[in-house]
Amino acid sequence: MAEMLYEGKAKKVFATDNPNEVVIYYKDDATAFNGLKKGTIIDKGIMNNTITTFFFDLLAKNGIPHHQLKKLSDREVLCKKVSIIPLEVIVRNIAAGSLAKKMGIEEGLPLKKPIIEFCYKNDELGDPMVNDDYAEAFGIATDAQVTEIKSMALKINDILKKFLADRKVRLIDFKLEFGVDADGRVILADEITPDTVRLWDAGTNEKLDKDRFRRDLGNVEEAYQEVIRRLTK
Numbered sequence: 001m002a003e004m005l006y007e008g009k010a011k012k013v014f015a016t017d018n019p020n021e022v023v024i025y026y027k028d029d030a031t032a033f034n035g036l037k038k039g040t041i042i043d044k045g046i047m048n049n050t051i052t053t054f055f056f057d058l059l060a061k062n063g064i065p066h067h068q069l070k071k072l073s074d075r076e077v078l079c080k081k082v083s084i085i086p087l088e089v090i091v092r093n094i095a096a097g098s099l100a101k102k103m104g105i106e107e108g109l110p111l112k113k114p115i116i117e118f119c120y121k122n123d124e125l126g127d128p129m130v131n132d133d134y135a136e137a138f139g140i141a142t143d144a145q146v147t148e149i150k151s152m153a154l155k156i157n158d159i160l161k162k163f164l165a166d167r168k169v170r171l172i173d174f175k176l177e178f179g180v181d182a183d184g185r186v187i188l189a190d191e192i193t194p195d196t197v198r199l200w201d202a203g204t205n206e207k208l209d210k211d212r213f214r215r216d217l218g219n220v221e222e223a224y225q226e227v228i229r230r231l232t233k
């Protein structure tokens with residue numbers, strides 16, 4: 001049995017014989033509101049492994065370096081081992097979720113320009129919002145890394161927004177994580193799935209993401225399947 005290095009809310013990370021590589025295993029566990037709400041989305045692990053692999057392949061073709069090396073099975077993917085930069089990098093195109101709440105507006109307002117937000121990745125603190133100065137002052141990331149992260153996040157936004165628009169899906173907002181690889185390069189890590197991205201049908205604004213679980217809207221599994229259908233059409 002390979003040694004488990006880490007277990008998160010949605011994934012487990014296992015060591016391999018190569019010190020620079022790990023296996024990530026996608027679980028069906030679903031949590032929301034910093035772990036307060038817990039449940040299962042049937043076969044989420046399988047669907048999210050498929051969706052992340054699809055998006056990461058698309059991004060690699062468009063020049064974005066990432067940690068995935070090879071999908072190994074339904075739930076497992078071989079990845080470069082990285083040191084995760086403890087920032088949740090959120091990109092927003094349309095006001096929704098915590099932004100709509102904060103600004104006292106209805107969800108759905110298109111923003112005049114994309115917003116990038118940083119949250120310090122710390123469950124005990126509830127992932128507080130921080131900025132570039134915090135990142136450098138607390139040694140979370142260097143100035144150069146923050147600049148690189150922002151540039152990659154905006155490029156990823158452009159690539160995904162266009163790709164999804166062609167498939168009649170609106171890219172509302174999403175969360176990225178970056179890591180530093182063995183060569184010291186900042187690369188995209190973690191996942192891009194309906195757990196971490198808000199996707200609305202372009203015609204009806206129907207939610208095709210984890211808000212269906214967070215808000216008890218029903219048809220959660222169907223929404224994830226619909227995302228796969230649109231991506232692979």
Ligand code: 5GP
Nearest residue numbers: 090096097098099173174175195196197198
């Ligand atoms: P909000 O700040 O509106 O709750 O989230 C903005 C976007 O980032 C959403 O697409 C949401 O899915 C994603 N996001 C923010 N924080 C987290 C987190 O802790 N876990 C996950 N899975 N997604 C997050």
